[in-house]
Amino acid sequence: MAVKKNPAQRVEQLREQIRFHNYRYYVLDDPQIPDAEYDRLWRELQSLEEAHPELISADSPTQRIGAEPLNAFGDVRHEVPMLSLDNAFDDGELSEFDRRVRERLELDEVEYTAEPKLDGLAVSLLYEHGILLRGATRGDGSTGEDITQNVRTIHSVPLRLIGDGYPARLEVRGEVIISHAGFQALNERAQQQGQKLFANPRNAAAGSLRQLDPRVTARRPLEMYCYGVGLAAGGKLPQRHSEILQRLRGWGLRVYSGIECVSALQACIDYYRKLEQQRESLPFDIDGVVFKVDRLDLQQQLGFVARAPRWAIARKFPAQEELTRVIGIDVQVGRTGAITPVARLEPVFVGGVTVTNATLHNEDEVRRKDVHIGDTVIVRRAGDVIPEVVSVMADRRPENARAFVMPTRCPVCDSDIEKVEGEVVARCTGGLYCEAQRKEAIRHFASRRAMDIEGLGEKLVEQLVEHKLIDDVAGLYDLDVESLAGLERMGEKSARNLIAALEKSKQTTLDRFLYSLGIREVGDATARSLARDFGDLGPLIDATEERLESIPDIGPVVAKHIVHFFQQPHNIEVIEKLRNARVSWPVTEKAAHQPLQGHTYVLTGSLSVMTRDEARHRLQQLGAKVSGSVSSKTTAVIAGEKPGSKLAKAESLGVAVLSEQDLLQLLEQ
Numbered sequence: 001m002a003v004k005k006n007p008a009q010r011v012e013q014l015r016e017q018i019r020f021h022n023y024r025y026y027v028l029d030d031p032q033i034p035d036a037e038y039d040r041l042w043r044e045l046q047s048l049e050e051a052h053p054e055l056i057s058a059d060s061p062t063q064r065i066g067a068e069p070l071n072a073f074g075d076v077r078h079e080v081p082m083l084s085l086d087n088a089f090d091d092g093e094l095s096e097f098d099r100r101v102r103e104r105l106e107l108d109e110v111e112y113t114a115e116p117k118l119d120g121l122a123v124s125l126l127y128e129h130g131i132l133l134r135g136a137t138r139g140d141g142s143t144g145e146d147i148t149q150n151v152r153t154i155h156s157v158p159l160r161l162i163g164d165g166y167p168a169r170l171e172v173r174g175e176v177i178i179s180h181a182g183f184q185a186l187n188e189r190a191q192q193q194g195q196k197l198f199a200n201p202r203n204a205a206a207g208s209l210r211q212l213d214p215r216v217t218a219r220r221p222l223e224m225y226c227y228g229v230g231l232a233a234g235g236k237l238p239q240r241h242s243e244i245l246q247r248l249r250g251w252g253l254r255v256y257s258g259i260e261c262v263s264a265l266q267a268c269i270d271y272y273r274k275l276e277q278q279r280e281s282l283p284f285d286i287d288g289v290v291f292k293v294d295r296l297d298l299q300q301q302l303g304f305v306a307r308a309p310r311w312a313i314a315r316k317f318p319a320q321e322e323l324t325r326v327i328g329i330d331v332q333v334g335r336t337g338a339i340t341p342v343a344r345l346e347p348v349f350v351g352g353v354t355v356t357n358a359t360l361h362n363e364d365e366v367r368r369k370d371v372h373i374g375d376t377v378i379v380r381r382a383g384d385v386i387p388e389v390v391s392v393m394a395d396r397r398p399e400n401a402r403a404f405v406m407p408t409r410c411p412v413c414d415s416d417i418e419k420v421e422g423e424v425v426a427r428c429t430g431g432l433y434c435e436a437q438r439k440e441a442i443r444h445f446a447s448r449r450a451m452d453i454e455g456l457g458e459k460l461v462e463q464l465v466e467h468k469l470i471d472d473v474a475g476l477y478d479l480d481v482e483s484l485a486g487l488e489r490m491g492e493k494s495a496r497n498l499i500a501a502l503e504k505s506k507q508t509t510l511d512r513f514l515y516s517l518g519i520r521e522v523g524d525a526t527a528r529s530l531a532r533d534f535g536d537l538g539p540l541i542d543a544t545e546e547r548l549e550s551i552p553d554i555g556p557v558v559a560k561h562i563v564h565f566f567q568q569p570h571n572i573e574v575i576e577k578l579r580n581a582r583v584s585w586p587v588t589e590k591a592a593h594q595p596l597q598g599h600t601y602v603l604t605g606s607l608s609v610m611t612r613d614e615a616r617h618r619l620q621q622l623g624a625k626v627s628g629s630v631s632s633k634t635t636a637v638i639a640g641e642k643p644g645s646k647l648a649k650a651e652s653l654g655v656a657v658l659s660e661q662d663l664l665q666l667l668e669q
Ligand code: 9MJ
Pocket: 083, 084, 085, 115, 116, 117, 118, 119, 120, 175, 227, 228, 290, 312
């Protein structure tokens, strides 16, 4: 029989258990127990500490947010300076670095560790006998600020190291960041509370660490990844950087799992390319890759110059944010008449391309960001997303800067612009009378996920409409080689290719056809639901709002748009013309392709390729049920990043667990 522990022993035991589970959750991303079980341990510790306040110690997991607000941060002198990194902006500069290293060391080949360069704030953590004593910012490298109270609130920072063998005094360095998911949640909360939004995760992390009140910091989703050691005294560390990182992980500190040891330049370049590819799907922002000479004896031999070590380099990605000037603000008219203000910019090179326009989304955004013509602004370009104006450099506003005035009439067709109560978007009321809306409708019709007409790009659509060769999408199928061949940049061969592509597009599917019509709020996923449910166009044209709303994922607003669309005689006329041109699709048996019928899935954690909502939707389209709780009847649990207690429940019930990769395969079927 277990001996009943006295309170002091039980408190220590609970702390050890909680530390271990924190480590599983925050460091390894692999929780071992359900949330409810963790909460139980936590509450037991809390009530024991309440009953026996003399047992409370600063390294207890309950004591993360203890201290009162400060008046100012104190200074911390770094015993070992916190160096910065030299940069390489292209492969040539990286190659130069490698050459210099090899020459100095008189070696033919050097091994490097390759790490993502996290875009956050460099922080130092000092542990004495395994207990976190102090956290500090980098500052100028020799003196930083004492932010102990704030780093203590970060769950991936252990208040006490686990395991053993750590030096008596150990100063660990790393980057404090906010992940994309954390950033999104933070801004959603700020918006709900009517507070100012953060411009990017880095600013949010910096602002959060600089709070004098640790209770504010504690509400911010900060995380820390460690990448090195400053001071180590009273104990031994391995003689390779990569092995030190392994050790840190063993002591409960979070280290990014994708760090690799690479030999020679080509492998460095390969790693850089790989990370460049992965950049968009990583859970946090990175601005490059850091290469460090792996052997510490070689690092020592190389030493450092000024403020940067000779043994490391940051190969930076092309910048994603740059400063430029707004030379005008125009509005663009979209397919559904939506009016989007667009900043015309002095050309600027951002993230590898020259940017001359950036979206301002809508009038409210222009006001919120307070963008004037003449302002110097920060422009951001992330991946393939349309560049956007992030913020204005208010102190650089020239005297003659002008505010943006939202037009009241469409700049293209002169129809009224109207803004429906409760909607953020203003719209041109011209409909297909508006040339801009017509062009956009045709472009959408031809796009890849719609009718997929190869070779029919933006420029060509503009010419076709402007030369009055067509006035709606059905007109495309009346085009012939002669009428096309006279257009700019259109030889006979391209004309023939386009006619062939048009011909090919006539064999389509119902969902593509529905999507291509450009009904408001009917994206490709909704189009698939409709196609699956109705099987053919006729019944859909006759459907009532009520009937449409009975379909999962179709709400009252979408239903209204669909009914309204088919009530317009003009739209029915175009559809008839398309059918007369022999556009056709196989008529499916209603709800034919439902391979997952009878299966139930549960989603937990965050997915990287799609949102949970999308995943649910797509599973439902294949006939699956998606449930919020795990039971023995569950077919499988699909676990993303940071899965919740559902994963543990699945494991305890012996229910299958699928990764995001498995999910993608399932959906591919
Ligand atoms: C970042 N920011 O991720 C270093 N860093 O090493 C990594 N920064 C660094 N290493 C020495 N991974 C100085 C800075």
